[in-house]
Amino acid sequence: MRNPSPGRTGRPRSAAADAAILAATRDALVELGWSKLTMGDVSARAGVAKTTLYRRWAGKSELVVDAVxxxxxxxxxxxxxxxxxxxxxxxxxxxxxxxxxxxxxxxxxxxxxxxxxxxxxxxxxxxxxxxxxxxxxxxxxxxxxxxxxxxxxxxxxxxxxxxxxxxxxxxxxxxxxxxxxxxxxxxxxxxxxxxxxxxxxxxxxx
Amino acid sequence: MRNPSPGRTGRPRSAAADAAILAATRDALVELGWSKLTMGDVSARAGVAKTTLYRRWAGKSELVVDAVxxxxxxxxxxxxxxxxxxxxxxxxxxxxxxxxxxxxxxxxxxxxxxxxxxxxxxxxxxxxxxxxxxxxxxxxxxxxxxxxxxxxxxxxxxxxxxxxxxxxxxxxxxxxxxxxxxxxxxxxxxxxxxxxxxxxxxxxxx
Amino acid sequence: MRNPSPGRTGRPRSAAADAAILAATRDALVELGWSKLTMGDVSARAGVAKTTLYRRWAGKSELVVDAVxxxxxxxxxxxxxxxxxxxxxxxxxxxxxxxxxxxxxxxxxxxxxxxxxxxxxxxxxxxxxxxxxxxxxxxxxxxxxxxxxxxxxxxxxxxxxxxxxxxxxxxxxxxxxxxxxxxxxxxxxxxxxxxxxxxxxxxxxx
Amino acid sequence: MRNPSPGRTGRPRSAAADAAILAATRDALVELGWSKLTMGDVSARAGVAKTTLYRRWAGKSELVVDAVxxxxxxxxxxxxxxxxxxxxxxxxxxxxxxxxxxxxxxxxxxxxxxxxxxxxxxxxxxxxxxxxxxxxxxxxxxxxxxxxxxxxxxxxxxxxxxxxxxxxxxxxxxxxxxxxxxxxxxxxxxxxxxxxxxxxxxxxxx
DNA sequence: GCATAAACGAGACGGTACGTCCAGTCTTGTC
DNA sequence: GACAAGACTGGACGTACCGTCTCGTTTATGC
The missing domain is CATH 1.10.357.10 (Tetracycline Repressor, domain 2)
Incomplete structure (x- = not known):
């Protein structure tokens, strides 16, 4: 979605992770609302490390825009x-x-x-x-x-x-x-x- | 607006503080925007203790509603x-x-x-x-x-x-x-x- | 104990207050211990305003020394x-x-x-x-x-x-x-x- | 001293931080004494975040015992x-x-x-x-x-x-x-x- | 008996520190 | 090189007390 083919070496990004993160973001929004939603919580729900999240989105706002x-x-x-x-x-x-x-x-x-x-x-x-x-x-x-x-x-x-x-x-x-x-x-x-x-x-x- | 005369004892609330706080809130919104506005910053700008702020407004949202x-x-x-x-x-x-x-x-x-x-x-x-x-x-x-x-x-x-x-x-x-x-x-x-x-x-x- | 007859006019200090405060201090020490004992709590237990307490003792340490x-x-x-x-x-x-x-x-x-x-x-x-x-x-x-x-x-x-x-x-x-x-x-x-x-x-x- | 090898994953705790914190604690005790020593001050002196301090010691008392x-x-x-x-x-x-x-x-x-x-x-x-x-x-x-x-x-x-x-x-x-x-x-x-x-x-x- | 003046209760005030939480970064070892 | 894990710095949170202050009220005297 963001960079689909940047270079070639190294482990490729997990495609499944993107979907899991966006779904987790929506779940968290339902339960917590915008202001109590945290990046750490989203990463935990998605079964993903916080670094993975930040590698793909600059912050909470960008992530949520894509999710909604x-x-x-x-x-x-x-x-x-x-x-x-x-x-x-x-x-x-x-x-x-x-x-x-x-x-x-x-x-x-x-x-x-x-x-x-x-x-x-x-x-x-x-x-x-x-x-x-x-x-x-x-x-x-x-x-x-x-x-x-x-x-x-x-x-x-x-x-x-x-x-x-x-x-x-x-x-x-x-x-x-x-x-x-x-x-x-x-x-x-x-x-x-x-x-x-x-x-x-x-x-x-x- | 908030309770000006509930009982009668004790030191009365400063009327000037209310105005100073709301003005400081608007100033801070201009400079920082909603998400970077902090209660501590508002209290400092208004020359008021944080406790005074919380004694009168339950949180950032309530304060900002009144300010705008x-x-x-x-x-x-x-x-x-x-x-x-x-x-x-x-x-x-x-x-x-x-x-x-x-x-x-x-x-x-x-x-x-x-x-x-x-x-x-x-x-x-x-x-x-x-x-x-x-x-x-x-x-x-x-x-x-x-x-x-x-x-x-x-x-x-x-x-x-x-x-x-x-x-x-x-x-x-x-x-x-x-x-x-x-x-x-x-x-x-x-x-x-x-x-x-x-x-x-x-x-x-x- | 402290100055019982300094000048002459004005309301004299309550003698009962002293005893009540020292007793309240000991009670609070039993329940809360030194570090969690607060002047406000002592004054409340003694049925006395905080100002009355500070009029007689400079702080927690002085009060507790007298109490023990x-x-x-x-x-x-x-x-x-x-x-x-x-x-x-x-x-x-x-x-x-x-x-x-x-x-x-x-x-x-x-x-x-x-x-x-x-x-x-x-x-x-x-x-x-x-x-x-x-x-x-x-x-x-x-x-x-x-x-x-x-x-x-x-x-x-x-x-x-x-x-x-x-x-x-x-x-x-x-x-x-x-x-x-x-x-x-x-x-x-x-x-x-x-x-x-x-x-x-x-x-x-x- | 605290747990040096509980699991294996994640960034290991900084060994240097421990020593810096204990030294900073002693310095602060000299300058401020026990009752005015604060966790925030110690963390600032040690060049360490407050959270790092609380991750290793439960409170002021525990920290000071180790320091002395x-x-x-x-x-x-x-x-x-x-x-x-x-x-x-x-x-x-x-x-x-x-x-x-x-x-x-x-x-x-x-x-x-x-x-x-x-x-x-x-x-x-x-x-x-x-x-x-x-x-x-x-x-x-x-x-x-x-x-x-x-x-x-x-x-x-x-x-x-x-x-x-x-x-x-x-x-x-x-x-x-x-x-x-x-x-x-x-x-x-x-x-x-x-x-x-x-x-x-x-x-x-x- | 009535003014004076200090002590009193109540509680708001400006501050400081608390201990927690989260942001965003960094450092490991593993895949 | 992406990844999970988790420690890191930094900073705001909302609360609790501090010791001071400003009120209105009470209570002894001394004129």
Whole structure:
């Protein structure tokens, strides 16, 4: 994952170790939360020496970003028949993910760390943000194919709209779930989706 | 805020200490960020003993919530003449606040901690969330007075809409600024506001 | 004990407090030992404020010296009929006293503290050492009256001998009981007394 | 001393650290005395982390016992030609040792602590008491070889006498020096030795 | 009998050290 | 050369006491 073929001599890195470490990290996050998770504990759970851990990740933040990125990759967007249904589906799945303790505790923590760490910011962007934008792009393409949304020819404008919708959806759900500490239930999702649909169909934003 | 007059005996708590500690906390957040901020360092900056600090706050999280809550209280919403202008104004002010390092680093960190701490969650809600909802309520009332938005008679529905708008605005801006790490500039604000205006004027959500 | 009538106006010091504090000190020594005894704990046990304590004693060492001095004052030397019997009696009584936890733990501790504190050294000497030498002087006078020991006319020599005998008896018993951690039983006392008797009857030392 | 070879894996403990710590402990005792000596200070002087210290010794008392035990091991008993001369010599050397501030302050302090700590009592006995009894045994053997003292065939009796003489000599000197706070000068030593010689030559005690 | 003034209880204060925990590095011997 | 083991330095943790301080309250006198 990190250096797959650096040199050739010496004992090669154990591939199994990577998976064990990331799984152990998620387990530890569930049990202990971000702030009480320690590198020593993770290495012990993974049956690996601390040095092995540090050889592969620079610190707790980097390790956790990789560990939770795998969680976010599990999100998918099957075709529910309409843009509205697609949005409701993805919001509910995302809210479900945020109910998992390892995601709740880790996401905001690494974002906080990243405010003072450029490299970490990049890592979050490439490992989580950019990978999840695929869902917005996919939903948009389907809606366009269905005729629910117009095609946008200007690629730059299209990308800006994708970014906006991504931030609106992800940001609102995260804020509702973690900051306001209110439940993301079906009723709320319906109201939110309605607001978003009207916003998207307004002439300027689509 | 903490108990100013529980009994009557003994030396009273120094009022000056509270202010010094909160200011020192913000200074330390700027210089060190959340994860490197230590209680010992804060007490030293404030010219106060560590015990004094622990006598008043249970830990770093509680202290930081109170310290940043004062920052958020500085947000205001002067009448800009239209709902659209009001929204753009508050979004820009909020984004400005999130550019301050003490707010950036602290906000997500305490939210992360709060995922495993019910009391902290309540403290964030009462010290930050509930206090800032006043801006949404104020903007809405003004818009209703101007005839830009209809009156909602059902109080429960009105409160649910307030909550939704609050989460959409705050959540989207935070996500754009801290997770996606993209600038909240005037162009983006205009696009976001346009989307929101259409959403609000749609029949169901208003 | 300390200044009972320095000036005239103002509330006089509570006499009861002194006794309560010394008793509380001994209780705390029994339960906690020297090193875990704290001024705050003593004040709480005595039902007295910490300030009251510090108004009367400079610190833990001074307080404890006074508290244990009262214990040592309880030692007495009834006439057992012979010098040998008198010595055996006082050694056994002294060993008994050293079996009490408050005496065991406190005596060596204050002596240790006194090695770097001239004032404390004086306090120990006047409150404990000099007061207990009375037992040696008394035993010696009785032995001389019985004709077991010769009279010593030179007062200086007599005082030096008193000091020596005091150090031999007290030192040996303390060392046996506290350093070597061996029991001071009747058999050992008999052997020690025999050695001492021969020493005293030797031509030079008497 | 501590466990040099329990398992085999991992980085071995630094041998140099032990010596540095014990030396630093003695230095700190000289400068600060027992009660102001802190583990943190010792670790800083030894150029060692506090954790390293706690990994090897359970606390201040254990550490100090080991540190002063090395001092006591420096006592020796060259043949001065007669029992009397040997006794005078060892008493003077011992008194000299007790004039060193690190020995004065530490010896009584650890004895005081040991009154509530069985393990510490054992450590003192094995590291200091038992090791110094060799001097008494040696002096006795020489005196017997010279014909100054009779041979004792009963081993148990011999050991009891050794213990008694050890307590008399060590206890008297310690008491004179630390409790009575009087000088151990040549005149006093001569008088004490005379008393002891008569005691030893008396029929019952030898 | 009423002011004066010291002693009192309560408990907050600035400090210091505690003993523990974790970070991240280094040093072994083994694979 | 990667690895498990575990000792290493360094530093923050949160707690416990220290001895001092600042309150409001109590209790003797002496005017």
């Amino acid at each position: 990125a795998e969680l976010f990759d599990s999100l998918e967007l099957p075709d529910r028949g309409s843009l509205e249904a697609d949005i409701e589906y993805v919001v509910l799945r995302f809210a479900e993910l945020l109910r998992r303790p390892e995601a709740r505790t880790a996401l905001m923590a690494v974002v906080s760390e990243s405010t003072r760490d450029e490299a970490l910011r990049d890592r979050i962007r490439s490992a989580i943000v950019d990978r999840q934008k695929r869902l917005v792009v996919l939903g948009r393409e389907r809606a366009q194919a269905r005729g629910e949304l117009p095609y946008e020819e200007d690629e730059f404008l299209a990308s800006r709209t994708t970014d906006l919708i991504f931030d609106v959806i992800a940001g609102t759900v995260v804020h509702r779930a973690l900051v306001s500490s209110e439940p993301v239930d079906e009723l709320w999702v319906a109201t939110f989706t309605a607001l978003l649909m009207h916003g998207l169909r307004g002439p300027a934003a689509a | 809550a004062e920052l958020f209280d500085s947000l205001e919403l002067p009448d800009r003449g239209s709902l659209e202008a009001d929204i753009e104004y508050v979004v820009l002010r909020f984004a400005e606040l999130l550019r301050r390092p003490e707010a950036r680093t602290a906000l997500m960190a305490v939210v992360s901690e709060s995922t495993r701490d019910e009391a902290l969650r309540d403290r964030i809600r009462s010290a930050i969330v509930d206090r800032q909802k006043r801006l949404v309520v104020l903007g809405r009332e003004r818009a209703q007075a101007r005839g830009e938005l209809p009156y909602e008679e059902d109080e429960f529905l009105a409160s649910r809409t307030t909550d939704l708008i609050f989460d959409v605005i705050a959540g989207t801006v935070v996500h754009r600024a801290l997770v996606s790490s993209e600038p909240v500039d005037e162009l983006w604000v205009a696009t976001f506001t346009a989307l929101l205006m259409h959403g609000l004027r749609g029949p169901a959500a208003a | 001095a009262e214990l040592f004052d309880s030692l007495e030397l009834p006439d057992r009929g012979s010098l040998e019997a008198d010595i055996e009696y006082v050694v056994l009584r002294f060993a008994e006293l050293l079996r009490r936890p408050e005496a065991r733990t406190a005596l060596m501790a204050v002596v240790s503290e006194s090695t770097r504190d001239e004032a404390l050294r004086d306090r120990i000497r006047s409150a404990i050492v000099d007061r207990q030498k009375r037992l040696v002087v008394l035993g010696r006078e009785r032995a001389q009256a019985r004709g077991e020991l010769p009279y010593e006319e030179d007062e200086f020599l007599a005082s030096r001998t008193t000091d020596l005998i005091f150090d031999v008896i007290a030192g040996t018993v303390v060392h046996r009981a506290l350093v070597s951690s061996e029991p001071v039983d009747e058999l050992w006392v008999a052997t020690f007394t025999a050695l001492l008797m021969h020493g005293l009857r030797g031509p030079a030392a008497a | 035990a090395e001092l006591f091991d420096s006592l020796e008993l060259p043949d001065r030609g007669s029992l009397e001369a040997d006794i005078e010599y060892v008493v003077l050397r011992f008194a000299e040792l007790l004039r060193r501030p690190e020995a004065r302050t530490a010896l009584m302090a650890v004895v005081s602590e040991s009154t509530r700590d069985e393990a510490l009592r054992d450590r003192i006995r094995s590291a200091i008491v038992d090791r110094q009894k060799r001097l008494v045994v040696l002096g006795r053997e020489r005196a017997q070889a010279r014909g100054e003292l009779p041979y004792e065939e009963d081993e148990f009796l011999a050991s009891r006498t050794t213990d008694l003489i050890f307590d008399v000599i060590a206890g008297t000197v310690v008491h004179r020096a630390l409790v009575s706070s009087e000088p151990v000068d040549e005149l006093w030593v001569a008088t004490f030795t005379a008393l002891l010689m008569h005691g030893l030559r008396g029929p019952a005690a030898a």
